[in-house]
Amino acid sequence: MEKLDIPGAALVVVRVEGVVHAKGYGRVSEDGGEVTPQTPIPLASITKSVTALVVMRLVESGQLELDAPVQRYLPWFRVADPDASADITLRHLLSQTSGLSTLSGRLSFGSTDISREALAEATRELAEEDLVAEPGTEFHYSNSNFTVLGAILEAVSGRTYEELVEEEVFAPLGMGRSFISVPAAEAHGMAGMHQYFFGRVVPVENLPYSRRVLPLGGLVSSAADLGRFARVLLNGGSLDGTRIISAEGVQEMFQPEVQIQDRVFYGLGWLIADVDPSRRVFHGGDGEGFTGTIALFPEEGWGYVVLINANSYSSGPNFQQLKQAVEKVLRGQEPAEVAPTIFIAPVIGLAALLFVQLIAAARTIFLLRRWRRHPDRRPRKAWIRWGWHVGLPLLASATIAVGVLVLLPHMFEIRLQGMLLFAPDVGYLVVAIGSIAIIWGILRTILVVRSLRSRTPRH
Structure with a gap:
């Protein structure tokens, strides 16, 4: 962290039976305060794995079917191609194989729409969207997939996405330091966010907030809470005597659906890498001043969470170095020397x-x-x-x-x-x-x- 000029981070390592290691490092903000495992930090795209769990909960309760077309739940759903509109299924959305483009998923960046219909409205705006591939044929990472899933969840359940996450995940798992959005977390000690401006770390404030981004990257959690989320999945869907999802449901999420590159796949809201010595199931998140990752090794029964209150897209450190170093240390290996990559x-x-x-x-x-x-x-x-x-x-x-x-x-x-x-x-x-x-x-x-x-x- 010192070499990469990272202000604050939290690391939690878990096994099925409990927490192995939990520690915070660095500062919460420029005003001081230490990061702890309980410090809330935005999750960015790690949110997609939480949304996937909510979807699977409704699948197992009979409210949704993975291979049903989107139009069963949103009859008005359209993309530019009428035939493709009818072919896209929930499985396609969860596995990033709907054909929706990466660009379409970034059109809501900067939005300030906080209306009750924000997710439905964002989904309606896809009506003129040209797909980049036929549904079910290719992987294209698009936030739009999870926007549509959010609209489906709200339409089917009659509840807001915020209510669903709280009732289906946060409350049953005892994730008391997890919040639906940045504004909701700021009053509970959320870590300050930081970016790198021409190589120098600076605080970020007053970022735009929109309900459109909630299902794809809007949640906030602590490393400790995300450790509980990891444990329930490592334990076949139950934690402390409470069953959240069936073991079969967990396996379905972790099953490769589409190949991204050699030995790397996407499942249902999770990335899967067939690496030595065992399969890694993981998801990262990168936002406008925060980054993190959750990685699970189901065959070995352990996993870890790293959350950082800074991020860089252009002129700061490569955070992947830190994440890789953490995993090497946990495996008893010598990590590579980290070095800043200040200007790209x-x-x-x-x-x-x-x-x-x-x-x-x-x-x-x-x-x-x-x-x-x-x-x-x-x-x-x-x-x-x-x-x-x-x-x-x-x-x-x-x-x-x-x-x-x-x-x-x-x-x-x-x-x-x-x-x-x-x-x-x-x-x-x-x-x-x-x-x-x-x-x-x-x-x-x-x-x-x-x-x-x-x-x-x-x-």
């Missing part, structure tokens, strides 16, 4: 492009001043005047603007608004470069054209 290629490339823009602008200003002082130095050939000094720079500005404001976010399958939330240093560089390209591109053209059209004074 996009940050360096964008910073270099901004520098080139500023140099080019300064050169143009110098050139215009020289033309004003020495009009005879203005080019006389038309292709140099209008092609080299006007057309080419304007084309370059337009290309840069489209590249950074449109193509770059599309390449990372995220909107600019989401980029500003999750990677603010990259986002601000993109906004600065795009703004300069548009504003200076237009202003430069006007100034150069005016200078070239002005008459040379007679002497």
